[in-house]
Amino acid sequence: MRSGEFATILRLKERFRSDNAAGILLGIGDDAAVLEHVAAKASHKLVWTIDEQVEKTHFRRDLAGWIDIGWRSFMAAASDLAAMGAEPWCALSALSLPADFEDEDLDALARGQQAAALRLGTSIVGGNLTRGEVVTVTTTLLGTAEKPMLRNAAQAGDGIWVAGRVGLAAAGLFALERRLHDDRLDGVKEAWLRPWARIGEGRHAAGRAKALVDVSDGLAQDVGHIAEASGVRAVFDEGALREHAKRTGLDSIGELVLVDPLELMLAGGEDYALAAASEVPLEGFWRAGTFVEGQGVALKRTTGRERELFELGFDHFRSRM
Numbered sequence: 001m002r003s004g005e006f007a008t009i010l011r012l013k014e015r016f017r018s019d020n021a022a023g024i025l026l027g028i029g030d031d032a033a034v035l036e037h038v039a040a041k042a043s044h045k046l047v048w049t050i051d052e053q054v055e056k057t058h059f060r061r062d063l064a065g066w067i068d069i070g071w072r073s074f075m076a077a078a079s080d081l082a083a084m085g086a087e088p089w090c091a092l093s094a095l096s097l098p099a100d101f102e103d104e105d106l107d108a109l110a111r112g113q114q115a116a117a118l119r120l121g122t123s124i125v126g127g128n129l130t131r132g133e134v135v136t137v138t139t140t141l142l143g144t145a146e147k148p149m150l151r152n153a154a155q156a157g158d159g160i161w162v163a164g165r166v167g168l169a170a171a172g173l174f175a176l177e178r179r180l181h182d183d184r185l186d187g188v189k190e191a192w193l194r195p196w197a198r199i200g201e202g203r204h205a206a207g208r209a210k211a212l213v214d215v216s217d218g219l220a221q222d223v224g225h226i227a228e229a230s231g232v233r234a235v236f237d238e239g240a241l242r243e244h245a246k247r248t249g250l251d252s253i254g255e256l257v258l259v260d261p262l263e264l265m266l267a268g269g270e271d272y273a274l275a276a277a278s279e280v281p282l283e284g285f286w287r288a289g290t291f292v293e294g295q296g297v298a299l300k301r302t303t304g305r306e307r308e309l310f311e312l313g314f315d316h317f318r319s320r321m
C-alpha cells in the first residue's frame with residue numbers, strides 16, 4: 001500500500017520525533033524548521049554538511065534492507081561532521097521514492113534513519129518528499145564544533161592515525177554482491193550495512209590533531225586529501241596495515257573473498273573510519289604511517305621500497321574501486 005504525500009509526511013512526523021535535540025523551536029509540519037540560534041554556544045562554530053545516497057550507486061535493494069539503507073545513509077552524512085570534529089545538532093532528510101514504494105518500506109527506511117539519529121543524540125527536524133525513478137536519501141546535518149578540524153594543516157613528521165576499522169565494509173559489499181554465504185563473512189557484511197560515524201573520536205582529535213578526514217572512499221584517497229591540502233606526502237606503513245588486518249580478522253577474510261587485504265584497506269571505502277595527522281598519539285586511533293616532505297601517497301613495503309598509490313579508491317566518475 002502506498003499512502004499519499006501528506007499522509008506519508010504524517011507517518012514520518014510520528015517517526016522522527018524531534019524532542020531529542022536542544023534548541024528546536026519547530027520541527028516537521030510547516031514550511032521549514034525553526035532553530036534557537038543560542039543553542040549553539042557562542043564559543044562554538046556551526047558546521048553544516050549534506051550527503052546523498054542513490055539507489056544503484058550507493059546501495060541496492062537486493063543487497064540491503066530498508067532499515068540498513070536508512071541507517072547507513074544517516075551515518076554517512078554524520079561521518080562528515082565527525083571528520084570536522086563536530087557534534088551533530090539536527091538533520092533534514094529528503095527522499096525521492098518510486099511510485100510503487102510501499103508504506104512498510106518507507107517505515108523501515110525511516111526507522112533506520114531514526115535509529116541512527118537517536119544513537120548520535122540528534123533529531124530529524126524536517127525534509128522533503130518527491131517522486132523519482134530510484135530511491136535517493138539526502139541528509140543534511142547541522143553540527144557544532146569548538147575547533148573545526150580541517151584538512152590543510154598536516155606537517156612532515158606527523159603520524160597518520162586512524163580511528164576505526166578499514167577494509168571491512170568493502171569486503172562486506174564484495175561478499176553481498178557475490179552472494180557469498182559463510183558465517184565468517186557476517187561481520188564484514190554488518191560493517192558495510194551498519195557503519196558508525198565516529199563522532200566521539202572526531203571530538204577527541206579536535207584540538208589535538210592537526211588535520212582530520214573521514215574514510216568514505218578508501219584510506220589512500222582520503223588521506224591523500226590531507227596530503228594534497230597540506231602540501232605533504234602520505235606514506236602508509238605496510239607492517240602497520242598488515243597488523244591492523246590481523247587484529248580485525250581482515251587477513252583471513254581476504255583469503256575467503258580472494259582479495260588482498262591491503263587493497264581492501266587502501267582502496268575500499270564506506271567504513272567511515274577517521275584519519276588524522278597528529279604529532280601525538282590519539283586515544284582510540286592506531287598508527288597507519290607518516291606524513292613526510294613531498295607530495296602524493298605511497299605504501300612503504302616491509303622491504304623498505306615505496307610503491308606510489310595513484311588513483312586508488314572510489315570515484316563516482318571513474319571506474320569503481
Ligand SMILES: Nc1ncnc2c1ncn2[C@@H]1O[C@H](COP(=O)(O)OP(=O)(O)OP(=O)(O)O)[C@@H](O)[C@H]1O
Pocket residue numbers: 051080216217
Ligand atoms: N554540488 C556541489 N556544490 C557545491 N559544493 C560541493 C558540491 N559537491 C561537493 N561540494 C563540496 O566539495 C567538497 C568535497 O566534497 P565531497 O562530497 O567530495 O566530500 P568528501 O567528504 O570528500 O566525500 P564524501 O561525500 O564521501 O563525504 C566539500 O566541501 C563539499 O561541500
Ligand SMILES: Cc1ncc(C[n+]2csc(CCOP(=O)(O)O)c2C)c(N)n1
Pocket residue numbers: 052056057058059060076173216217268269270314
Ligand atoms: C551498489 C553499490 N555499488 C558500489 C558501491 C561502492 N561505493 C559507492 S559510493 C562509494 C563511496 C562513498 O560514497 P560518496 O563518495 O558518495 O560519499 C562506494 C565505495 C556501493 N556502496 N553500492
Ligand SMILES: [Mg+2]
Pocket residue numbers: 079080083213214216
Ligand atoms: Mg568526508
